[in-house]
Amino acid sequence: MLKTLYTIFGVGVVGLYAVAAMLGWEIIGGGSRHQLPPDARQNGYRSFHFWHYGLHGGK
Amino acid sequence: MSALVANCPACGAPVEFKSGQSIVVICQYCRSAVARTDRDLKDLGKVAELVETGSPLDVGLRGKWKDVPFELTGRAQLGHEMGGQWDEWYATFSNGWLGWLAEAQGRFYLTFQYPTPEGVQLPSFEQLQLGQQVPGLPWPTPLMVAETGRATALGAKGEIPYLLTPRETYYYADLSGVNQSFGTLDYNQSPPLIFLGQQVTLEEIGITTTRAPEREERRVGAAQLSCPHCAGPLELRVPDKTERVTCPNCNSLLDVNQGRLEFLKTLEKQWFQPVIPIGTVGEVPEGKMTVIGAMARSVTIDGTQYFWSEYLLYNPQVGFRWLVNSDNHWNYVRAVPPGEVAEYGKSASYGGKNYRIFQDAQATVEAVNGEFYWKVEAGEKVQGVDYVAAPYMLSKEVSTLYVTDPNDASKTKRAMGEINWSLGTYIEIPQIEKAFSVSGLPHPSNVAPNQPYKHWWVYKYWLLFLGVLLLAGVLAFVTSGSTKEVFSQQVTLPPLPNADGTQVFFSNSFELAGRRNIRIVGESPVQNTWVYLEGDLINDETGVVQSFPIDISYYQGVEDGESWSEGGQRDSAYTSSMPAGRYVLRLEGQWEKWQQPAVVSIKIEQNVTHGFNLLLALIALSVGPIVMGIYHIGFERRRWSESMFSSSGGDDDDDE
Numbered sequence: 001m002l003k004t005l006y007t008i009f010g011v012g013v014v015g016l017y018a019v020a021a022m023l024g025w026e027i028i029g030g031g032s033r034h035q036l037p038p039d040a041r042q043n044g045y046r047s048f049h050f051w052h053y054g055l056h057g058g059k
Numbered sequence: 060m061s062a063l064v065a066n067c068p069a070c071g072a073p074v075e076f077k078s079g080q081s082i083v084v085i086c087q088y089c090r091s092a093v094a095r096t097d098r099d100l101k102d103l104g105k106v107a108e109l110v111e112t113g114s115p116l117d118v119g120l121r122g123k124w125k126d127v128p129f130e131l132t133g134r135a136q137l138g139h140e141m142g143g144q145w146d147e148w149y150a151t152f153s154n155g156w157l158g159w160l161a162e163a164q165g166r167f168y169l170t171f172q173y174p175t176p177e178g179v180q181l182p183s184f185e186q187l188q189l190g191q192q193v194p195g196l197p198w199p200t201p202l203m204v205a206e207t208g209r210a211t212a213l214g215a216k217g218e219i220p221y222l223l224t225p226r227e228t229y230y231y232a233d234l235s236g237v238n239q240s241f242g243t244l245d246y247n248q249s250p251p252l253i254f255l256g257q258q259v260t261l262e263e264i265g266i267t268t269t270r271a272p273e274r275e276e277r278r279v280g281a282a283q284l285s286c287p288h289c290a291g292p293l294e295l296r297v298p299d300k301t302e303r304v305t306c307p308n309c310n311s312l313l314d315v316n317q318g319r320l321e322f323l324k325t326l327e328k329q330w331f332q333p334v335i336p337i338g339t340v341g342e343v344p345e346g347k348m349t350v351i352g353a354m355a356r357s358v359t360i361d362g363t364q365y366f367w368s369e370y371l372l373y374n375p376q377v378g379f380r381w382l383v384n385s386d387n388h389w390n391y392v393r394a395v396p397p398g399e400v401a402e403y404g405k406s407a408s409y410g411g412k413n414y415r416i417f418q419d420a421q422a423t424v425e426a427v428n429g430e431f432y433w434k435v436e437a438g439e440k441v442q443g444v445d446y447v448a449a450p451y452m453l454s455k456e457v458s459t460l461y462v463t464d465p466n467d468a469s470k471t472k473r474a475m476g477e478i479n480w481s482l483g484t485y486i487e488i489p490q491i492e493k494a495f496s497v498s499g500l501p502h503p504s505n506v507a508p509n510q511p512y513k514h515w516w517v518y519k520y521w522l523l524f525l526g527v528l529l530l531a532g533v534l535a536f537v538t539s540g541s542t543k544e545v546f547s548q549q550v551t552l553p554p555l556p557n558a559d560g561t562q563v564f565f566s567n568s569f570e571l572a573g574r575r576n577i578r579i580v581g582e583s584p585v586q587n588t589w590v591y592l593e594g595d596l597i598n599d600e601t602g603v604v605q606s607f608p609i610d611i612s613y614y615q616g617v618e619d620g621e622s623w624s625e626g627g628q629r630d631s632a633y634t635s636s637m638p639a640g641r642y643v644l645r646l647e648g649q650w651e652k653w654q655q656p657a658v659v660s661i662k663i664e665q666n667v668t669h670g671f672n673l674l675l676a677l678i679a680l681s682v683g684p685i686v687m688g689i690y691h692i693g694f695e696r697r698r699w700s701e702s703m704f705s706s707s708g709g710d711d712d713d714d715e
Contacts, residue, residue: 003516006683010524017528017676021535024576024636024665027672031634036602045597046565051606052593052647 067093068102078132078151081218085133092215092223104225109136109214113299113375114162115261116148118217123265124169128153131160133217137210140462140475142302142434144213149220157220159254160264161243164300164432165378168241169264170256173197181253184230184246189457189478190402193234193244198255202234202242205397206477209462228464230473235398258396286311288322296338296351297373301430307337312427312436326437331355331426334384334500335370341495343391348372348380350495352429358420358443360703371431379432382491383483387500388507389491390452390483397478400453405704407446407453409482414446414453417508417702422456445508450485452509485509506698514687521684528680532673539666542578545569546644546663555653562657566644568599573639575665580631581609582660588612590650590657594632597643607632609646611659633671 020027032051040048063076069091074084076095083094085106092103120131133149150158150169161168175181179195184207187193192201211228229247236242238257245252282298285291291308295301301315310329314321333353335341340349352371357364367385374380381392400409405416424439439458446453459476485507488500546569552562571577583590589612596605609632615624650657699705 002514003520006517006520009683010520010680013676013679014524014528014531017672018531018535020672021531021539022574024574025672026576026633026635027675031605031607031632034604034606036597036604038602041602045602050593050595050604050645050647 063095065095065100067091068100069093069105074100076218078218078220080151080157080220081132082221083215083219083223085215085217085219087216090214092219092225094222103223106212106223106225107136107214109134109216110144111299112136112144112146112162114146116146116160116162116266118148120266122150124150124152124158124259124263127156129156129158129264131217133219134215135212135219135223136214138213140209141458141460143300143432149218158256159243160259165375167259167261167264168256169259170241170243170254173253173255175250175253181244181250184232184251185473187232187244189459189476190397193232196234196242196253196255198236198240198242200236200238200240202236202240202255203398204232204478205235206233207231207475208233208477209464209473209475233477235396237399239396240398241396284320286313286322287320288313288325293320294338295430296349297430297432300373300432301351302432302434303427303436304430305428314434315430323436326426329426329428331368331428333368333370333428335382335491335495335497337429339495339497341372343372343380343494345377345380346374348374348377350382350429352427352431354424354428354431354435355426356422357425358418358422360418360420366425371429381481381483382486386505386507387488387503388510389486389488390509391486392454392481392483395453395480395482397480400455400480402455407455409453409480412448412451414448414451416444416704417447417452418445419443419703447509449509450511452483452485454481454483455479456481483509485511505701506694508698508702510698512691512694514691517684517687521680524680525677528673528676532670536668539668542667543572543575543665544662545571545665547661549658549660550646552646552648552650552657552659554656555649558653559649560653561647561649564644564646564648566661568641568643569663571596571637571639571642572665574636576636576667577605577634578631578664578667579607579609579634580629580662580664581611582629582662583611583658585611585613585628585650587614587616588651589626590648590659592646592648592659594647594661595645596634596637596663597645598637599641599643601638601640603637605634605637607634609659609661633667633669636665 034051036045065074067074067086070086070089072086072088074086074093076084083092086093090105092106094101094103116131118131118134122129129150129152131148132151135147136144138144145163148160150160159170176195176197187204187207189204192203196202209228209230212223212225215223231246232244234242241258242255282295284293284295286293286306286308288311289309293306295304304313304315306313310326312323312326314323335350337350337353340347350370351373353368355366355368357366370382372380372382383390383392400407407414420443422441422443424435424437426437427435441456441458444455456479459474461472461474463470463472492498492500548566550564552564555562579594581592592609594607594609609630611628611630612626613628614626648657
């Protein structure tokens with residue numbers, strides 16, 4: 001049972017890696033992806049307030 | 060000496076010395092042992108009737124050894140001090156050789172007499188030590204003492220090549236060595252006679268099938284008897300081998316002598332109940348084995364008594380085997396030649412495999428049930444040493460018996476004994492249940508000394524997956540091509556309106572290819588301050604927005620005379636590939652020195668090779684094996700926690 005599970009898991013991991021390599025995916029740390037609202041696109045997104053809450057930086 | 064036909068001095072019947080090497084011939088009419096001397100024939104006395112041992116051999120049988128034909132011309136039956144008897148057959152070869160073919164417990168040993176080498180003085184019987192190598196023997200490999208004992212000439216048939224005197228006793232030592240080597244030192248003379256050779260099969264000496272079917276037929280034939288104590292019915296499953304049997308009706312211990320039963324004593328109320336009933340026939344890889352006996356044994360360690368049970372199995376073609384049940388773990392056990400095992404301090408080797416010592420204790424027979432091929436009784440003790448290399452357990456049992464020589468006026472007791480080695484193989488409970496048609500056997504709660512770790516496979520699979528993964532990584536690297544820069548610009552952001560305010564920058568549009576990952580690199584010449592940017596890649600056509608952070612902070616200074624630095628003037632972010640198309644970069648920034656403009660260089664690259672994905676895959680594949688490895692360590696600790704020779708074991712600690 002464990003053998004089967006690990007085999008399935010291992011094939012899945014190796015397969016996922018291969019697919020990610022082919023399609024240029026970053027498995028983690030890829031940032032968030034959104035879709036602009038239709039009205040923002042129609043009215044010009046340059047004035048649209050994006051989804052960045054609490055900009056912060058520094059030490 | 061030549062062939063001779065004469066009359067038996069006891070009964071007058073004709074006796075014939077066919078072989079020139081024969082010293083004694085047994086008169087087939089009166090069973091007198093007739094010896095020929097230089098001048099006449101001498102009656103040495105009557106031999107006992109031969110005990111039927113179910114041997115496949117007989118006087119007159121012919122065979123071949125190393126392409127030299129031989130004929131079995133005589134047979135002597137010798138009594139063992141510990142009970143039972145064995146046969147010695149005398150093989151007269153066509154080229155003049157004379158071989159001794161000993162038969163005991165279904166095994167055969169062919170030996171030839173060797174002269175004592177010049178200048179060699181063999182140890183006396185009293186000097187012999189079990190396990191000791193005997194120096195100076197004319198044999199290519201070392202031979203060690205496996206057994207010392209006293210034999211009594213009981214019965215005989217045909218022609219005997221030495222002066223066999225009925226009921227005469229003599230001392231001997233059996234030797235064992237590698238490659239099935241076997242030898243006997245016969246202390247009937249001084250210096251002792253040397254017989255050396257090897258264990259053989261009937262096939263090897265060319266008489267395998269001659270009487271094998273008859274042998275099996277005779278051996279499997281059980282004997283129906285009555286208990287001499289309670290008159291209840293009693294069955295002997297191996298009548299030609301059994302020395303002791305317990306009565307299932309009155310729980311008496313009976314001695315078996317040539318099929319006759321003799322009451323010895325009534326055993327205490329039988330607390331030991333075999334979980335596999337006596338008489339059960341099991342199907343094991345070696346063939347069908349019948350459970351003919353069972354016994355409970357124990358060892359006492361640090362004042363605690365530990366019990367286990369042993370089942371004696373028998374098959375006429377295979378011989379005897381054991382099934383050992385300890386702490387609900389099971390082992391299938393067979394004997395191995397003592398000379399094939401080498402001991403080195405706290406380890407041993409057999410068959411090219413090394414074993415580590417686990418236990419060394421005196422084992423005591425606590426209860427018996429059924430039939431046994433030796434004169435077993437409760438209280439019998441042996442010194443046992445167990446060595447393990449899962450799934451195998453190599454066990455040594457040393458038994459010693461002190462006997463008085465009837466011819467010795469001083470009545471000095473002589474030590475005799477034997478070393479028996481056996482190899483146990485761990486068997487899973489379902490296999491036992493299937494083989495012996497039993498169910499509901501209790502399951503163990505601890506780890507057996509030789510219980511195999513079941514999950515070695517995980518390491519193999521792990522290595523396999525790692526190999527495939529690394530191969531895929533190399534392929535991805537080779538086939539992905541080089542990194543391509545798609546955007547680069549230095550941006551100067553005007554001062555912020557206040558400390559919490561932001562400034563936004565939009566780039567001109569640029570092309571991004573599909574199926575290529577993206578790296579955004581930001582650089583700013585900051586010194587002891589920070590710049591933080593939230594970036595967005597915006598697809599002009601579809602409105603898809605990919606956000607990413609760029610956090611640049613760099614601090615440095617000198618403290619206590621030592622310079623230090625933290626952070627850097629560069630930061631990067633990776634994102635997955637975007638659909639191919641034209642994109643605009645949006646940056647929204649904040650920085651600490653908000654009254655001043657911020658200068659930032661932004662570069663966007665595609666098809667960037669790095670090892671994050673590979674590292675993540677490696678970690679994912681390794682979690683399972685690491686967890687299993689931790690379990691494995693615990694498994695081995697639990698195994699060795701019960702050993703006398705582990706760092707966490709008993710008094711006799713050993714940190715090997």
